[in-house]
Amino acid sequence: xxxxxxxxxxxxxxxxxxxxxxxxxxxxxxxxxxxxxxxxxxxxxxxxxxxxxxxxxxxxxxxxxxxxxxxxxxxxxxxxxxxxxxxxxxxxxxxxxxxxxxxxxxxxxxxxxxxxxxxxxxxxxxxxxxxxxxxxxxxxxxxxxxxxxxxxxxxxxxxxxxxxxxxxxxxxxxxxxxxxxxxxxxxxxxxxxxxxxxxxxxxxxxxxxxxxxxxxxxxxxxxxx
Numbered sequence: 001x002x003x004x005x006x007x008x009x010x011x012x013x014x015x016x017x018x019x020x021x022x023x024x025x026x027x028x029x030x031x032x033x034x035x036x037x038x039x040x041x042x043x044x045x046x047x048x049x050x051x052x053x054x055x056x057x058x059x060x061x062x063x064x065x066x067x068x069x070x071x072x073x074x075x076x077x078x079x080x081x082x083x084x085x086x087x088x089x090x091x092x093x094x095x096x097x098x099x100x101x102x103x104x105x106x107x108x109x110x111x112x113x114x115x116x117x118x119x120x121x122x123x124x125x126x127x128x129x130x131x132x133x134x135x136x137x138x139x140x141x142x143x144x145x146x147x148x149x150x151x152x153x154x155x156x157x158x159x160x161x162x163x164x165x166x167x168x169x170x171x172x173x174x175x176x177x178x179x180x181x182x183x184x185x186x187x188x189x190x191x192x193x194x195x196x197x198x199x200x201x202x203x204x205x206x207x208x209x210x211x212x213x214x215x216x217x218x219x220x221x222x223x224x225x
Contacts (some may be wrong), residue, residue: 016190052083054111061106062187064151064174067097070182074110088111101151105187129203135197135213142185148194149187150176153223158212163196164194168212171223 041058056079071221076097091097091112099120106116124130148154152174155166177185185192201209212218 006101008037050083051080052086053080053092055109057106057110059108061102062104063102064187065102067100088188127202131203132198133201134198148174157219158217195197
């Protein structure tokens with residue numbers, strides 16, 4: 001009888017020991033699982049707030065404004081922001097800035113992307129030998145009422161003696177405009193009349209351009225965007 005009681009006591013102890021061990025193992029497994037979940041949540045939260053760099057506009061960048069080493073600090077600054085708000089097409093390295101021209105006015109504080117600019121190489125891509133040609137408007141209707149600004153595109157026509165107009169050059173890029181005193185007119189200036197205009201032309205077209213200009217036959221039409 002004593003032996004049977006002793007055996008039962010041992011069995012109860014073994015059962016209790018197994019239950020205790022199982023509880024410890026289960027608690028440990030649960031702790032490891034919770035730790036793993038928390039670790040993943042922490043990684044996710046940190047990844048959401050991971051920082052990245054992008055160029056931003058420190059003031060309005062006028063349409064047609066060319067980004068140069070001289071004016072770089074006037075218009076751009078490199079800023080760290082949450083990586084989640086940085087577009088795929090972000091301007092994020094100095095090498096991306098060379099030769100850029102603003103397609104449209106860009107507001108202060110804007111995160112800058114490649115689509116907001118066009119490269120000089122795009123403007124001159126179809127030209128064999130691009131040059132900048134300048135002309136002075138003796139009468140304002142030759143330059144669309146004087147409202148041309150850098151970055152605009154124009155069609156240039158010639159008018160024959162019989163009064164018939166012929167299109168010579170399409171979508172010519174306006175590089176810069178000046179008032180009657182020779183002062184450059186910025187893109188934000190909506191009042192000054194453009195009296196002198198610089199445009200991109202192919203070197204092979206310059207002779208015809210100035211010949212037509214000397215005869216007073218050229219007319220300009222601004223391309224609406």
